[in-house]
Each structure stands twice: as C-alpha cells, then as structure tokens.
Amino acid sequence: MKYDICIVGSGAGASPVAYTLANAGAKVLVLEKGAWLTEKEFYKDELAISLRDAYNPKLEDEQHVIEEEYENEAGESYWQGEATSESGWSFWNGTVVGGSSNFMSGYFHRLKPVDFRLKTEFGDIKGANVEDWPISYAELEPYYAMVEKVVGVSGRVTEHPHQEPRSTDFPYPPVAEHAISSWIDESAEKIGYHTVPVPRAILSKPAMGRQSCEYSGYCSSYGCSSGAKGSGRAALLNHAVATGNCTITPHAKVYKIATDSQGEISGVHYYDKAGRKKVVQAKYYVVACQAVETSRLLLASKGEKFPNGLANNSGHVGKNLIFSGGGTGRGDFFYKDLTAEKKAQLTQVGPFINRALQDWYQIDDKAFNGINRNGKAKGGTIDFLFYQNPISRAQGTQWQYDESQDSEKLLWGEELKQSMKAEFTTYKTLRFEVFNDWLPTDNCFVDLDDEVTDKWGDKVAKIRIGAHHHDLDVGEYLAEKAEKLLGEMGATNISSSVSSAPASNLMAGGCRFGNDPKTSVLNKNCQAHEVDNLFVTDASFMPTGGSVPYTFTIYANSFRVADHIKARWQENIS
Template sequence: MKNSKQFDICIVGSGAGAGPIAYELAKAGYKVGVLEKGKWFKENDFFKDEQLGRHSVFRSQFKDERHALEEPNGDGTWSSDLTAQFWGGNIVGGAINFMSAYFHRLKPQDFRLVSEYGDIEGANNVDWPISYDDLEPYYTKVEQVIGVSGRVVKHPQQEPRSTKDFPFPPTAEHPVAQHFDAACKSLKLHPLPMARGILSIPFNGRLSCEYSGYCGSYGCHSGAKASSRAALLDEAVKTGNCEIVTQAKVYRLNSDESGKAISADYFDLANEDSSKRVFANVFVVACYSIESARLLLNSTGDKHPNGIGNRYQQVGKNLHCCAGGTGHGVFEMDKLKEFEAKQLRIRGPFFNRALQDWYEIDDKAVSSKPIKGGTLDFVFDPPLPTGETASLKWQGEKLLWGTPLKQKIKSHFTKSKDFKFEVFCDWLTNDDCYVSLDPIEKDRWGQSVAKVKAGFHPHDEKVAQYLVERGVEVMKAMGAHQAWGNVFTQPTSNLVAGGCRFGNDVKTSVLDKNCRVHDCSNLYVTDGSFMPNGGSVTPTFTIYANAFRVADKIIVQLQK
C-alpha cells in the first residue's frame, strides 16, 4: 500500500498501556511506531479554565463516532441509547492526561478472588494467572520512572513492598487533613496519606504540582501529572527510535495465512481520511478496553473469521467498570470556630486521604464470612464556579434572578464547604456486561460502533452501600453539619477495564499470562482489557505496572 511504514513494533494507542511499551522498546534500540487517533497537546494547551476539562477538542466527536449503550431498567428490561460518555481523552497520552491520579496498588487478594473468597453465583470471577509478587517490582518501577508521590504508613491492609517508601515526598496537604486524621483515630480507623501520580518536586524536566485545584478532569499545565505523554512518550521520542503518528484512526489489523498480525490499517484524519498501512514485527493494542475489543472484533481474516483472538467468543466478554458510590459532608462556616473556618477556605492543596480499613469486610451483618470490600478516597472537587453558579438559578421550579440569586450565590461560596468521598469496589464480571459490534449503528467511516451492555451484579450494590455508610460515619465524626452518600450502578465513563481477559485457559480468556493473544503469537493487548477484575482502587497504576512487565516479555521475544 502507498505511504506504508515499517517498524519493529507498532502500538495502537498512547495511554497507560502504551507508554511503558514505547519507552522501554525505544530505549532498547527498537524502532517503535505509535498510532494515536488524537492530536499532540502539550502543557501550554492545558490552561486553568473550567471550560477545558475534557473539552470537546480533546475527545472524539459524537457526530463522527459514538457507542451504543444498553443498561438495565431494574424490571428485567433494558434501555438502549447512543452515548459519547466513554471517550475519555483522544489525545497523545490518552485519558490519563485528565486523571485525578490516585495511585493505590492492588493487594495480593485481588489476584485470587476465587481462592480467597470463593465463587459468587452469577459472577465470572477467576484468579489471575500471575501473582502480586510478579507485579510488585513493576509497581516499584512505575513509582520511580513516572514519579509517584506519597508516604507509606503501616495499616492492617498494607500490601508488601520491596521499598520502604515512595521515591517522592507527598504532595502538599490541606490543613483540614489533620482534622480528618483525628476523627478517624477516634473511630479506631487507619487514615492513609494518598499516593498520587503527581510530582511534589521537579523531576526529569517536569515541573512539580502548582496546586491550582484544576486537577481531576483537567490536563496538567506543569507536567507534574504522570500522564503517559509527559512521563514516558516525550522521553521515548528523544531516543530517536520512537515515532508518534497522530490523527491515525486504526480500523483493522491484518493477519497472514498463519494467523500472525502483519499490518495495521488506519485512516489519516489530517489528510482527508486517506487509508494508510503500517507493517511491524510485533503489534500492541492499547486503545482503551471498549475500543480495543472493537478493533479485534473488526480484524477478521482467514485464521480469524470472528476477529483476532475470538476463536472461543471471548473478545469483549467480562468487561467491568468501577463499582461504588459517592458521598458528601457539608460544613457550615458560621457554626465553626474562626480558625476552623479559615482553614476550610484554603484552596489548592490536596485533601490526600484514603481509608482501606474495609478492603476486606468481616461483618456478620453483611455476610457470614469475610467478603471483598473496597477503598474510600476523600477529596475536594475541582473548582467549577461557573457550573455551580448556573445550577443555583433554580429554586425548585422557580427561576431566580436579581437580589435573591445574588444572595444564594454568595451563601453557596462563602457560607459552607463541601467535602467529597469516592467509594471504589469491584464491579463483578458477569454475562450481562460485555462489548460487541452494533449491527446497525456505524461511525462516519462506515464501521460498526462498539455496543456496550452494562449489567451489574447485585453483590456490588451491597458492598458499595456498606462502604458509603462508613464514609458518612466518618464525615459525621469530623463534625459535618450535613452528611449523605449514594451508591451508583451505572457504568462509569472512565475506569473501564476487561474485555480481553488474560488467563491460562484459551477457552475462557483472550490473552495468555503475558498479555499475548492466544491465537496470534505477535499481538499483545496491554491496556486495562487484560484485567479479570479491577480491584477496589482505580486501575491506572496497575495498567502502567503490567505494561512495563509486558515490555520486558516483548524484548525477550524480539531478541530470539
């Protein structure tokens, strides 16, 4: 094909599952090509503007491509709609440009859910084909290479570490964190300083955090946030061995008569959507779970009539989101001591606290035996003054204006302070949560869009409700004048994983333990697709660590 290119390794996508592969292979001297659908934005493009959080310029356009989504109605029926909610960030570095960067490791029991807690009827739980010990050195590598800030403290759920502490000191903490610690200790809990994939001090040409508050959902202006682009791809390109091809929408992987992947076809969005082709010895798919499954399903061939890796109809199966909920504690300034109110008005530093006392729940009121629990992260929402003000114009069904609206706005921003907690627990994989190709809906290039069926297991709701109630108790112990929380069962717009589960049984998994497609010896999938379960934390840290692990395996393969 005209305009074709040849690389040692071709990577589709540029996020957490792609960056470590490009970084390690380029440093090892291999020619690396990264095909990214989005554009290359840099620090100066991420100014502190609430209108820029995941702005449409950073995302795919609904008119061009979307997803079909099916959700349960609660009465046995399903509702269907088209959505753009799963497009987290189509730019170099992926959606992690906009992450809050909570960096918790998984724990040893996350790798062996069945062995530890037994089967759960209606769930497709399995043990991982690797152990925590296999991944631990790579967690450590992520902390050192991309920069993780934090402080290790002893607590009942502390996972084993090969290093005593994080390589970077904690990011600056809000003074109210001390009040939180005291409240937790009064409840005999173990508050944790939250590790963040955010630099607290300059490192490797990147500046430290500026503490603007514009973090989660926003791109990082200083480069402190450990996005794949800032931490890894910029370094990979400097080697001279890595080429990042932007505005390259990959739509098919081609395979030869033996079933091996030989090339990738993409639409050049900067050149009138012309079709181009890349050849390579090894291919890596890392374009987010939903789209990775869609790409494999669309990549049919003589040896792969149902899509690459789909001989046993496993591609797209066992998708999972992040189950949990949210809660709030509202503190009324005029009911606090003057110094307490002054502390609460401080903006910028992170709250930086988490609780994992209920990572395993041993409560007979919930279950006769211990069950897997989750994590509570306590945070401040990013500043959204315009959005918050717009929501204040209604008093019930009555539209406010003039003095009444001004008074309400003043009260909202000066009379109270809202804390937030986020609950993370496992979204159990089940037969009603998967990705397929929609038989009707097409994108602008004539391809079937991904159809996401997002059924949840009732066990998740029970665990999340328990954790939400614990979070409310903590808020009340802090002295919140109002405290409440809610469980959610809708699929999260981010933090989606699974769909190409790894395992030892070719009939129940898509990838082997090294994330290589069972039926395609030179194709790997390294985004969150590989994960049999998401654990009870955000998955980005684990995706990074596993991608570094797989990079070592690919280098060994290329050396043969």
C-alpha cells in the first residue's frame, strides 16, 4: 500500500505530524522500531527501570560507538572510540511507541526569544559553530500554545525578569506541589532570587480521554500508568489511530531510505518483527528517530545522487550534534535538625517540587569569567527535584570510606543494614539540575562506524563527544547560584558536579535547519534542501539547543512543520 505520509519514529517529533495529517484525512504510516506498550504495561517496576533498562534494546544487539578525547603522556590529545556494549553507556532513551516522551519528567519550559538569535546577541565564539535560527520566537509561539492545549501542560504564569512573551495562559492549573516548594520560595526571596513555577506536561485534571496525575512519586524515567503524562503516544498517537487514518507498525527497524537515479525517494526499507525485509512508499517522508539515529539513517541511505548519504551532498548530516550543558547538585536535610512539622513536610511523597530559577538565563555579571570577558553570556535554567526511586537511592550504601585504608570498603551484614537504615531514615536530599547551552563544535558529530554493526548487520552510529569549555564555565556559574540557595535553606553536604559528559536523553542537532543549503541540511520548514518530499522533525533541526529540556520545543516545531506538510498535501489533492 502507498501512503500519503510515512513517518520513521513515533516520539515527540513524529506524533504531531501523525496527529495533524491523520485528522486532516491523510493516510499515515508510522514505523517504530520498538514495541507498542500502553498504560497497563507501565506499572512502577523499579527493577525494570533501575537495573534492566527494560524499554531499550540490549546493547549486545544494538549499540553505539562513543569517541571521547584523551591525552597521552606527552600532553597530546587524541580521540578514542569504545562500543557501548563494552562501556555499558546506553544512548537509547525509550525504544517504544511514543519514544522517550513516555519517560520524560515533563519540564515544559519554552525557549526564549534570545535562544533564536545567539549569534546576533552574543557574537561569534571561537571554536563554536553558533548560528541564529531561520525562524523567530514569534513564529513558534502559537505552536507552544497549541502544545499546551493539545498535549496538556499544567502551570501558572508569574512575573519574572526573563518571562517570555505568551499569547495565552496555561490551559490546565498547576499539579500539586510539595511543601518544600515554599521553602525554596522563602529562601530565594531572602537572597534576591526569583523562583519560577515549572510547567509540566502532566494533566492536573482529567481531559481528552486521559486521567489526571495520581502522584505516585514515580515519574522521571517511568511510563505513566494513568495517561496523565503528555507522551506522544497518549496525547497524540492514540487520537491519530482513532481517526482510522493512521497505522502504527511496531517492531519495524528502518535501515535505509532508497532513492532512484533521479534522487527521488523510491521507498523506505525496514525489517519487521520476524526479521523479514519490507518496503513501503509514500508521497511525503518524515524522519524523527532522535538526533543520533536520524543522522545514522540518512548517512546509511546512500544512492546514485547521494553517495555520502541522503540529503548530504553538503556534508552536514551528522555535524553540529549538541546535548545539554550543565550538571547536577545536591544538599541534605537531616531530620534531627528539623521540627516535627518540617520533617513531616519533607517526607511527603507524591507531589512535585515544580520550582526553577531563570534569573541568569542571560548572564550580565562582571564576576563571570567566561568567553565574553565583559561578563555577558547566555546562561540557563536551574530545576529542583527529588529522586524517589528507593533502588537507585540504595545503590552505594554498600560502600563506606575507610580512613585507615584511604579507600572504600564493602559492607556486610549488620554494617550494611545500618548504612541502609541511615540512608532512608535520617535525611532527605534536595537535588538540582542545571541546563545551559551545549555549543555546537567541529568535534561533536555523528558518523557511521566502520567496524561495529547491530544484530541486523548494519553499521552503528559513531558519536564523537566534544564539549566547548565555555559550556562548563556557564554550568559552574549556575551551579554556584543553586548551591547558595541550598545554603540559605539550611542544607548540609552541599555539592555539585558540572562536566562535559552529556546526558544522553538530551540530544539535538545533526541536521540543522537554515537558509543556506551549503551550511545546513534543512530549510526553515525542516524540509531537506536536496529532497523535496523529505522532512526531519525531531530535535535534529536545532542549530542551538537553548537552556531548557528540548521536548516542548520539539513538539511545537513538529506541529509547525505538520501544518506546512498538510498545506502541501491538501494543495496536491485539490
């Protein structure tokens, strides 16, 4: 069967296209490599999440090769690759229908106008490939509002020095907040900080055939058993399928997009669940496999007109891969130091903290010693959270530092029991995450590995991870601000860690969009410069990532592109 739209992938970049086109009457096919799971499979299985990585491929079957920079004895740097089957460092984020949006925390901060024009605002940065976006915040703003309504975002708008322009208020009231949110607010006010309530892609009341949040305390990394979380599956694909116009094929691993001698797409080739090769055709093709796998697929799709990979005669496919700069931090609150009332508040489980700081989304501080010595730079966001998963919390309690041996010793029996008891009954840790820009560079990209293959015999993606030192400067600056707040709150054992080892669930770039075909892969509508009916709608399109998690912007941009595809499809059938 020939479809109107064939979409490779089913996450935040794919689902708005399927939803929009299916509702318009187009015949849509979604090819997803993973399984089609629903709410009944997303029970709170801590072993599946903490120890088994149950919703992703086994690394011996499907992996990546990660290249990192090292230094030899002579002080010379070199790049060394290691397969993730050996390191255990998984770059998969949710290989199921709906993709990683099933497992997100749902922090839905919008980008701000400054994020669309970093080069204009801050100038060139040596060693970085910073470019302005070919669209403005104003062009994307109506689609942010659409996502808030259709996907379901709960929140409230507050006055803030860096509040972005909005055309509407949030359509759903905030989800319930943990008592520690008021502690953060009070301490922040004392030291001149401005807290921001965090919008969440989680329904605070039933809507659109979905239930509201049940406040289990298990959200980040977990699938949502109530359907409250705005995953691409629950919020969009279920409705797309209900139209009768959308077909989802799970266990479909796409390995090539073939082209004819004229450079036109002749079909999408995939393996089905039984390993059989199949091919489908469509009028329009959309690739949305997450940044690394999208670049891998295009690079692997070579043809007569595209010897270096589909839409890659410019050589930019896979280039300028970005992650999220920043890091994490923590502070402990010991129950013995608290009143009974405060302890009861702190030990509450379920509601969200929902507090962020964006006072330094743009840094203007002479004390900042980054690239721009005038103290001005793009900053970022600080979000506060608890880790609720007991298994993750217990990991590490089996070790104790032995001063006499200056090393860690393994605990057994009664010592282990006491260590675990102390972990769970004497204190609670408030954590923060820092999000700032990961500047695109020549040393952060995706290629195909010449030696390692997956279980189907196809070349896997090789990912070089090179970070700009400016990212670390900004991350450390923000972490210091967060540590100051924890100190004001009365926390102890305050610490933070900012590094160039990226969180693999925050990836973008590789097929950046722009107006110049010589320096970009896609045009402003995320259509390949070299292939008229090929679009890329995951985070691959982003020239820069901003200083917030990416999912909200992926959704918004995908709805924007979906409107463009719909208009073209309708014009051709009229």
